[in-house]
Amino acid sequence: MIFSHTQISQFIRCPRSYRYRYLDGWQERDSRAAMIFGRCFETALGAYFRREDPTAVLFKEWGLYRDAALDYKRGDSWDRMVHQGVHLLERFAQENRVRVPRPKKNLQVKLLRSLPRDNQFVAYLDAIGELDGTPCVIDWKVTSSRYPEEPEGLLSLDPQLICYSWISGIPEVAVVAFIRKSQPEIQYLKATITEDQRKEYGRLVETTIAQIEAGEFPSHSGIRFPQNGCVSCAHLGLCLDNQRLIEAKLTRRPGAEDLDWLTELDE
Numbered sequence: 001m002i003f004s005h006t007q008i009s010q011f012i013r014c015p016r017s018y019r020y021r022y023l024d025g026w027q028e029r030d031s032r033a034a035m036i037f038g039r040c041f042e043t044a045l046g047a048y049f050r051r052e053d054p055t056a057v058l059f060k061e062w063g064l065y066r067d068a069a070l071d072y073k074r075g076d077s078w079d080r081m082v083h084q085g086v087h088l089l090e091r092f093a094q095e096n097r098v099r100v101p102r103p104k105k106n107l108q109v110k111l112l113r114s115l116p117r118d119n120q121f122v123a124y125l126d127a128i129g130e131l132d133g134t135p136c137v138i139d140w141k142v143t144s145s146r147y148p149e150e151p152e153g154l155l156s157l158d159p160q161l162i163c164y165s166w167i168s169g170i171p172e173v174a175v176v177a178f179i180r181k182s183q184p185e186i187q188y189l190k191a192t193i194t195e196d197q198r199k200e201y202g203r204l205v206e207t208t209i210a211q212i213e214a215g216e217f218p219s220h221s222g223i224r225f226p227q228n229g230c231v232s233c234a235h236l237g238l239c240l241d242n243q244r245l246i247e248a249k250l251t252r253r254p255g256a257e258d259l260d261w262l263t264e265l266d267e
């Protein structure tokens, strides 16, 4: 089996949700405008580092979705997002704090790590480069709100960054957050991941995979208001047996019905 940070964190958050997604084949519908725009923007960033025209690439990529029926959050629209994206690209070029040498090799870097029992772990790093002259792993985020910067050191607890440090062996990590708002802003956040954190993440991966292999997927229905993870979980319709929610949020991988016997075993 090949595992990823997304799989591990989904199992930790709710094993039942993991089973729905990775065994039963229920995937969230890909219609969130913000998420799709984020992917288009990251493709444009790649063009910037390859010294191509990032604005043209953004228009081309995001243009594919101009007439698509996407879910826009309140206040967002296709036009508004493309303008925000262009402003952010211009600002990023002006600020000129990030370098990615040899972009073909150092953008979207695929790393594989062998695990016990013939398992593997895969991660795709957005970039390996330099922020303000410091070599680091870089994660792009396109978001509509700022990342919290207080208390100091908070970013060093980010599990995805710890994962990237663990698989690459690089202690310095950074998030470059492109904030879509009327006055575009870019946050450059840095953290250092310790050797102990990397070892701990490795143990977490191994114990989580052992639980997955044991085939137990109890539901962790989150804590109570206001941070109930079920409210934002794409699989809520399955847990509530609500057909309307299932159809609105999910699509099923072709052929996944063949694994429905797992549900019967579990019950």
Ligand code: SF4
Pocket: 013, 014, 016, 017, 219, 220, 221, 222, 229, 230, 231, 233, 234, 235, 236, 237, 239
């Ligand atoms: S709705 Fe809640 S219990 Fe059900 S899969 Fe999602 S997080 Fe788990």
